[in-house]
Amino acid sequence: MNEKRAQAKRVTITDVAKAAGVSKTTVSRFISGDVKSLAEDTYKRIAETIQALNYQPSKLARGLKGRHSFLIGVVLADITNPYSTAILRGAEDACHKHGYNLLVCNTDNDPSKERDYILMLQSHQIDGLIINTTGQNNALLHAMKADHLPIVLVDREVLNFDADVVTVNNRQAAKDATEFLIRRGYKRIAYVTQPVQGVSTRTERATAFAQAIQAAGLATGQDVLEVDGDAQVHLAIRDFLESSTPGPKALFAGNAVVLLQVILELRSHGIDVPGEIGILGFDNPEWAEIARLTTLAQPTYQIGVQATERLLMRLEGKDQPYQHIHLPVKMVERASTPAV
Amino acid sequence: MNEKRAQAKRVTITDVAKAAGVSKTTVSRFISGDVKSLAEDTYKRIAETIQALNYQPSKLARGLKGRHSFLIGVVLADITNPYSTAILRGAEDACHKHGYNLLVCNTDNDPSKERDYILMLQSHQIDGLIINTTGQNNALLHAMKADHLPIVLVDREVLNFDADVVTVNNRQAAKDATEFLIRRGYKRIAYVTQPVQGVSTRTERATAFAQAIQAAGLATGQDVLEVDGDAQVHLAIRDFLESSTPGPKALFAGNAVVLLQVILELRSHGIDVPGEIGILGFDNPEWAEIARLTTLAQPTYQIGVQATERLLMRLEGKDQPYQHIHLPVKMVERASTPAV
DNA sequence: TTGTAGGCGTTATCAG
């Protein structure tokens, strides 16, 4: 075990102090931005020395002693989903402005992976956590919160968990979209979603949809189709197409992943969209324009930004009451939902 | 300034040592996996104590003293590009297996942001760096490397920079695809790309394309269209469509971003694909299936995994010569490139 | 306005 990674000796606060002819404390004050307690002359000398030596304070050491690691953990359910990516990008931009970095984790909607990650993040002493949770690690989240870790929930809420939440108004959006389809003249409408169990967003959307359908007297008892994977989509769509309920049909997809599956499935059946069936979907992926699909666009980037800003606000000591921020959803009407 | 974040006192190695009736050193050995120098009995006792106390070693403290921060920096040019996301996911999976975490940065192809980020990562004492570089911070990269920071380049190479590189065989893929289009009977073929300047991937693809066109006697002097933004795409496509060179036309897009722009632009001109023009593109985004586009699929997930594994290998002290890994590209033929 | 001393949680060194 000889010197494997013999880093060119790092420039430390001690080097700067020595070179500038002051004490470490003074340099430390400079770093922490405690400007007003430094003589102008001293300030200048330190600034120059830092420049000259190309000194970079170690966030590691700062974190060990002080309060900040300058690390924010981001736990995402599915990092390949453009929805998550947009949030990530918003969070990233906001962090960068404040000198924080993002520790990104991808749980694949797997609660045990999520658990592992939260623990790892903890061991890195993250200053805050932004999480799109599976909803199966609530006890752990409570514990972290009790440990005074600021947490912001994005997209999905957690029952009885008092924290900042940044999401969209799912109920309203689902209701509006459903009523829109009904006004368009569709009579047999189904909502296709991934399993709703434990995921607030999915539950809210599905429930609001079901209520709207009910209110319009269009319920069939087979209105919400829960699917998990292509095979189940296949079966669900087949049954839907075969159902004998009269009138124009429409399918409402709960997110972009499902939307894509539905489109491809319909195509494999040789069904013409929108000739034979209307389509509407949550999320507004880049390909919606290509496929001319009516979608519900969420301000994903803004979700990331606002979540991060809530967090940073707390990190800076401004304690405000927890807030549930519901950003607006905007329908982008395209060719897939004509009046029938 | 009272106790803002008065963390419930963290369980430390000292607590474990005390509870287990051994010294900190011994516990440290346990943590570091130095198993063979522990009595079986001691081992068991420590394991139990750690369980009981729910102890989590602080990676921060470990990093400060020892060699590892267990942090790997990932610098991406564009995090919203599904291509990048897939790499990220591969890297993430590989890291998680080895107990490392990813510090993710998004440069938006902006060299000065890239510079900032590299410096920030350095201050977090990252153990390694995976970078999809803008190509404008080579000096800095050289410096980091001289500091013995293991670096793996993904997607894009850097001239005269000796390091591991994981990418695909761009030249071969571009050549093969171009020849495929020629065999299909297209006579006027243009390659649409984002600015190639400094980006090896783009340069290689464009060059190989130009050579293949040249070899086939199909060059017009207007074969590679460099575009930056929708406005330029608009102009380039218009000129291309108006060009009087006889024979079937085809457009070859340099990546998914350009591909999308091209498709939408053609649509706005009312051009039928593939009736009036053939289309082929690098990358294989999820919507290629919907739009029935022939594409060149890259093993993006694998790029992420292999890049990370190269890095981890070095972190574990296995010094191997640097390698340029060129993963294979696979053409996915769909309806957009019929024989004409 | 500046400095001194001690400690954050861990690992490396050197002894037993």
Next chain:
DNA sequence: CTGATAACGCCTACAA
């Protein structure tokens, strides 16, 4: 096989 002790680079009292 196990332990004392001194770092790592910085921050926070407390003093001056």
